Amino acid sequence: MIATPARLPTVGPYLCRELLGTGAGGQVWLADGPSGAVALKVAGSPHQRGLLRRESELLAWLDHPYLVRRVDADPEGAWLALEHVEGPTLTEWAKGRPLGQLVDLARQLSEAVAHLHDHDIVHGDLKPDNVLIDAWSCPHIIDLGCARVPGEPMPEGFHGTLGYAAPELLDGGEATFASDIYSLGALVYTLLTGRSPFGDRDPASLAWLPLSTLPEPPSSFHPRLPRLLDGLVLRMLARDPDARPDPASGLPDLFRRSLRSSPGTPVVGTRREREALRRMVVKVAEGEGQVVVVHGPEGSGRSALIREAVMAARREGFKILEGLDNAREALQAIRDHDGPTVVTAQGRGRTSRDLGARVLAERLPCLVLIESSGPMMTLGSLGARHLSPTPLTVEEVAWVLEAWGLDPSDAAELHAETGGRPGPVMTHVRSPAAGVTGISMNQRRLLEALAQGPASIERLAEQLGVSLHGVIDLAEPLLDRGLLVEQDEGALLATAPR
Secondary structure (H helix, E strand, O other), X not given: OOOOOOOOOEEOOEEEEEEEEEEOOEEEEEEEEOOEXXXXXXXXXXXXXXXXXXXHHHHHOOOOOOEOOXXXXXXXXXXXXXXXXXXXXXXXXXXOXXXXXXXXXXXXXXXXXXXXXXXXXXXXXXXXXXXEEOOOOOEEEOOOOOOEOOOOOOOOOOOOOOOOOOHHHHOOOOOOHHHHHHHHHHHHXXXXXXXXXXXXXXXXXXXXHHHHOOOOOHHHOOOOOEHHHHHHHHHHOOOOHHHOOOOHHHHHHHHHHHOOOOEOOOOOOOHHHHHHHHHHHHHHHOOOOEEEEEEOOOOOOHHHHHHHHHHHHHHOOOEEEOOOOOHHHHXXXXXXXXXXXXXXXXXXXXXXXXXXXXXXXXXXXXXXXEEEOOOOHHHHHHOOEEEOOOOOOHHHHHHHHHHOOOOHHHHHHHHHHHOOOHHHHHHHHHOOOOOOOOOOHHHHHHHHHHOOOOEEHHHHHHHHOOOHHHHHHHHXXXXXXXXXXXXXXXXXXXXXXX
16 A cells, blocks of 8 residues: 655645555545546656656547546646546456456447547556446546557667566667557456456566467367457467557457357366467477477367467468378468468378488478377487377366356266366366256267267267157257257257357
8 A cells, every 4th residue: 555645745735645656657646626536646756747748638639538637737748637537447347247247348448449549559568457437337447657659769678567567669669559459458358357367477578478479369268258258368368560450449249249159178188288379379380390280189279279270370370281192282372372371181190200310301481280199200300390289188188167057076086087188078068968967878879979960860869769659758958958959949959059
């Protein structure tokens, strides 16, 4: 808590009541003035006067309900009076809120950023502490101390907040509309998950990680996140500024639409392997070819690892090369493309081996992802990486069960049954029979058969090896419990939406 001096100062027409904070722009006071309570910024040096004078000029151009409003200002920059917003910070407000409210707040924030950009202003320091939420759950971006017009000379040194600043700012670049989109994405990531994109790390790590890797998908911490929302946040956090959504004015509609999608299938566990693949994507983006053999038994999660890496590369603007019949064709496509590429290959055959060997030998900017049942020693000797997904722990299985609304106390039994392999675990939790009690084995088989989609009674009878009347007898109690529904006037049975 910040100590307030025993003798409260008067600044201009304002009586200061409580010291709220101090920063690069000076002190911030809760003060009383002619029009009521204000947040009063007070400069303590000529440099701070210049900052407040510039912030006042920028605020004079703006008028938006989600941006703090200027009340009054000293012409020389000695003080700046802003509307006082009483309420928690974004992080405090978000705890325990339903997803719909969180996404609506993200939409409102994107409208405010779009308003800034429409007036040719870059905010430069979007972060949770710079957003207060009022009694009506409306956000207010409260600090424009780092705001600039594109091309305007910047003060020397880094300006922004570690954990929310775009990679190009950490690399010495200037703030742009694209860097604001990144910071807004990091802010929304925190809103949805309760953590920043790279976690609670030390300053040195937060200055280095955005340059060397990519954030873990927010669905890793919020597994029921709609697929489009997960992808939108990650696109905003793209390392390549040109790969981020543009312009900001399109973001509000993207946030609205993102809630209409169903949850994807998040990759569970295997954090070490996933981090290694994200680092490889960055290395290829910088021109360094990478070949990795992802190997393991069926259901080990190898396909999910490759799929997540391909999606990360796609968001960074990589060209995805698919459907190529041989190594020669793939290599020609890689050489012909002016930019990074991704190629996926199956098995330990000659095509995979030749393709990987040439990419490494020629140092082509390509990520070759080979899915295999076992390691490929020849490629390993040439510099290829090998990754084998580690099984889930009992704790991770319990987390999956709880996230899907199932009983986490069943984790040990499910772990023993599946060996911790993500594939069988996810098949169990996504089965319509998961968590259902009081049904027979054949009724469970009926639910699992319908997990593939609606089916006729005749087809179900054939699959289950029972008569038509047997299917009806099995289905009727499930229909009564709302676990099944009829379609096409009773011609088809289907599982009820969960």
